[in-house]
Amino acid sequence: MARPRPATFDKKKIVAENRRAKFEYFIEDVFEAGIALQGTEVKALRGGEGNIAESYAEVKGKHVFLVNSNIPEYSHGNRENHEPRRPRKLLLHEREIAKMHGAVERKGMTLVPLMIYFNSQGRAKIELALAKGKKTHDKREVIKDRDWKRDQQRIMKAHG
Numbered sequence: 587m588a589r590p591r592p593a594t595f596d597k598k599k600i601v602a603e604n605r606r607a608k609f610e611y612f613i614e615d616v617f618e619a620g621i622a623l624q625g626t627e628v629k630a631l632r633g634g635e636g637n638i639a640e641s642y643a644e645v646k647g648k649h650v651f652l653v654n655s656n657i658p659e660y661s662h663g664n665r666e667n668h669e670p671r672r673p674r675k676l677l678l679h680e681r682e683i684a685k686m687h688g689a690v691e692r693k694g695m696t697l698v699p700l701m702i703y704f705n706s707q708g709r710a711k712i713e714l715a716l717a718k719g720k721k722t723h724d725k726r727e728v729i730k731d732r733d734w735k736r737d738q739q740r741i742m743k744a745h746g
Contacts, residue, residue: 595713596705602636603701609728611698611717617686620677621652621702621710624668626660631710633660636702643676643697643714645687650676652699652712676712689716 595618607613623631630636641655651673659667678686689695700713720728 597703598706599704601631601702602638604638607698607700613715613717615716617714619712619714621712622675626663626668627657630657630660638699641699
């Protein structure tokens with residue numbers, strides 16, 4: 587029998603975060619995946635560099651790749667330094683890949699990276715979400731609710 591997954595993933599050090607993803611998409615399901623990295627990429631990530639703001643993931647056959655993520659070259663790397671925007675393979679179980687593939691093909695969902703972090707064992711992980719894009723009116727509602735909650739807090743602080 588499979589061991590139950592923890593509700594939240596063990597995040598020691600967050601390197602890169604995609605803050606716009608929660609505003610741009612309805613997050614349905616979240617997965618934790620390993621990333622196949624080269625040595626200089628790990629060193630650059632440990633230095634706190636990396637950007638996943640414009641990146642996405644795609645399923646190709648039995649593999650999932652992170653596309654358009656930027657991990658800049660390591661400053662002390664030599665001619666063996668990595669290419670900053672290369673597609674990176676994500677390490678997932680076959681069942682998870684099949685679930686993602688079905689959702690992307692049938693339901694028209696998108697695979698959006700939420701954050702890159704190092705776990706307690708020092709391994710680079712990525713939090714990947716199955717998401718559905720929001721329409722403009724949905725985004726306006728989110729902004730309106732956020733502003734109203736901020737006003738409520740301001741009123742409560744003034745009267746309480």
